[in-house]
Every structure is written in structure tokens, then in C-alpha cells.
Amino acid sequence: MSVSTEDGIELTGVTKRFVTPTGSTMTAIRDVNLRVGAGRFCAVVGPTGCGKSTTLTLTAGLERASAGQVRVFGKPVDGITPNAGFVFQTDALMPWKSVLDNVALGPKFRGMATRDALAEARRWLGVVGLAGFEDHYPHQLSGGMRKRVSLAAALINKPRLLLMDEPFSALDVQTRAIMTNELLRLWEQTRPSVLFVTHDLEEAISMADLVVVMTAGPATVKAVYEIDLPRPRGAVQDIRFTPRFLELYRQIWESLREEVERTYALSAAATARRAAS
Numbered sequence: 289m290s291v292s293t294e295d296g297i298e299l300t301g302v303t304k305r306f307v308t309p310t311g312s313t314m315t316a317i318r319d320v321n322l323r324v325g326a327g328r329f330c331a332v333v334g335p336t337g338c339g340k341s342t343t344l345t346l347t348a349g350l351e352r353a354s355a356g357q358v359r360v361f362g363k364p365v366d367g368i369t370p371n372a373g374f375v376f377q378t379d380a381l382m383p384w385k386s387v388l389d390n391v392a393l394g395p396k397f398r399g400m401a402t403r404d405a406l407a408e409a410r411r412w413l414g415v416v417g418l419a420g421f422e423d424h425y426p427h428q429l430s431g432g433m434r435k436r437v438s439l440a441a442a443l444i445n446k447p448r449l450l451l452m453d454e455p456f457s458a459l460d461v462q463t464r465a466i467m468t469n470e471l472l473r474l475w476e477q478t479r480p481s482v483l484f485v486t487h488d489l490e491e492a493i494s495m496a497d498l499v500v501v502m503t504a505g506p507a508t509v510k511a512v513y514e515i516d517l518p519r520p521r522g523a524v525q526d527i528r529f530t531p532r533f534l535e536l537y538r539q540i541w542e543s544l545r546e547e548v549e550r551t552y553a554l555s556a557a558a559t560a561r562r563a564a565s
């Protein structure tokens with residue numbers, strides 16, 4: 289696939305500090321520089337607690353950077369990023385609304401007539417394989433089905449930017465594989481720019497154009513890997529056995545492992561300090 293040079297997501301020297309409950313300041317991410325061209329799929333991996341979600345929230349405009357600049361499609365992020373779809377680990381469906389009404393919410397909010405919004409929602413439920421479940425409520429669906437509804441609810445708005453924070457982590461292995469293939473198929477049709485946070489390096493490599501490895505917290509970008517596996521990827525389960533995939537996996541895991549080990553060492557040292565005091 290050709291490398292897009294059009295602006296998508298651009299973080300320049302971004303630092304985010306939070307005030308902790310004890311009143312001290314902690315730095316979640318520091319001096320993050322990252323560029324994801326329009327229409328590209330970028331996966332972010334890094335040790336637990338390093339600052340991946342923070343990077344996503346800053347791009348979404350849910351938090352403001354303490355220093356540096358976040359730009360999306362050439363414009364500085366100032367408030368909630370327009371034209372963005374979000375899919376998080378826990379789905380944000382409204383339990384009192386039917387599946388159809390949940391999916392129709394975005395278009396209605398944007399001013400589409402109710403009849404048209406419902407027709408469009410029905411079409412999207414078909415796209416994600418949930419035709420026939422329109423009148424169900426979220427609690428009547430499996431975890432995988434709810435994820436499909438969340439995807440439909442995000443994609444119906446045809447976002448130019450899709451921000452996903454471990455969207456499939458709560459699913460069983462088989463459902464996860466199906467959802468991964470589904471997401472790739474839909475992404476290949478509409479090609480939004482994607483930031484996809486995951487703990488699963490296999491998932492990252494099999495889906496993305498770029499894999500960003502972040503350092504132990506406070507996170508900064510350690511390395512960016514171009515994933516030159518062919519597109520369309522097809523079934524991600526199969527691509528994992530190709531020699532190029534294994535080569536990329538080995539290379540990126542080497543880089544990620546150092547950071548994971550550093551995080552464990554830092555955490556063990558902090559525990560020992562607490563025990564000694």
C-alpha cells in the first residue's frame with residue numbers, strides 16, 4: 289500500500305501531566321512525536337500503564353496536552369475532535385435503548401430525519417452481521433454482538449478518524465478473531481485514519497500499517513515500524529504464519545520486551561522502597 293502523505297494525526301512534542309489524588313504531579317506521556325497519514329491504520333503497543341490511553345484521549349480531544357501540539361487533519365485539537373468515532377474496551381451503549389436506536393443515535397444527533405437515521409442504522413446492523421437483532425436491548429446480546437453494535441454505532445457516522453482502546457480485549461479468542469477480520473474489512477471499505485491501542489502484538493501487526501512501540505511510563509515513542517504485509521490482509525489468523533509476519537513479530541517484540549521488563553523492574557523497586565519505609 290502506498291504511504292499517505294496527507295495529514296491525519298500529528299502529535300508534536302506532546303507531554304501530559306496529571307495531578308494525582310495526593311496532590312503531586314505525574315507525567316503520563318512525555319515529548320511524544322507521532323505522525324499517522326490520512327487513511328492509515330496505526331496500532332500502539334507498550335507496557336501496561338505507560339500512557340497509551342492518554343495518547344488516545346489527547347487525540348480525541350477529551351484531555352488537553354500540558355505541552356506540545358496535537359493536530360488532526362491539519363487542525364489543532366481544541367475540544368472534542370470532530371468527525372471521530374470511538375470504540376473502547378467497555379462498550380458505551382445505552383442499556384435502555386434498542387440496538388437499532390443505539391446505532392441511529394449518531395445520525396439523529398447530526399440532524400438526520402429519524403426515518404432516514406433508522407434506515408441507515410438498519411443497513412449498518414446488516415453490515416456487521418446483526419440483521420434481525422434490531423429490537424434487542426444490549427443486555428440481550430453476547431459480548432461480541434455488543435462490540436459489533438459499538439462498531440456499527442461508530443462507523444455509521446463515517447468517521448475520518450477512528451480511535452480504539454483495546455476494543456476486543458474482553459472477548460474470547462474466536463470472537464476476537466472474527467471481530468478483527470470484520471474491522472479490517474470495514475476499514476478497507478471506508479479507510480478512516482485509525483489509532484488502535486492494544487496489548488496484543490500479534491493483533492497489532494496483523495491489522496496495522498504502522499506499529500508504534502511506546503516506552504515504559506512516562507511513555508514516549510520508542511520506535512515506529514512500517515508493516516509491509518500485503519493488503520487486503522485476508523484472515524488475520526492465516527497471515528500470522530507467514531515468514532514476514534514472524535520476522536516483524538520477532539523484531540518488534542525485542543523492542544517491546546525491553547520496555548515491559550523495565551516496567552516490571554521499576555514496579556518491583558517501588559514496592560521494595562514502600563516495604564522498606
Ligand SMILES: Nc1ncnc2c1ncn2[C@@H]1O[C@H](COP(=O)(O)OP(=O)(O)OP(=O)(O)O)[C@@H](O)[C@H]1O
Binds near residue numbers: 315335342
Ligand atoms: N485522569 C488521570 N488522572 C491521574 N492520573 C492519570 C489519569 N489518567 C491516566 N493517569 C495515569 O497516567 C498513566 C498512564 O495511564 P494510561 O491509562 O494512559 O496508560 P495505558 O498505557 O493505557 O495503560 P494500560 O495498558 O494498563 O491500559 C498511569 O500511571 C495512570 O495512572
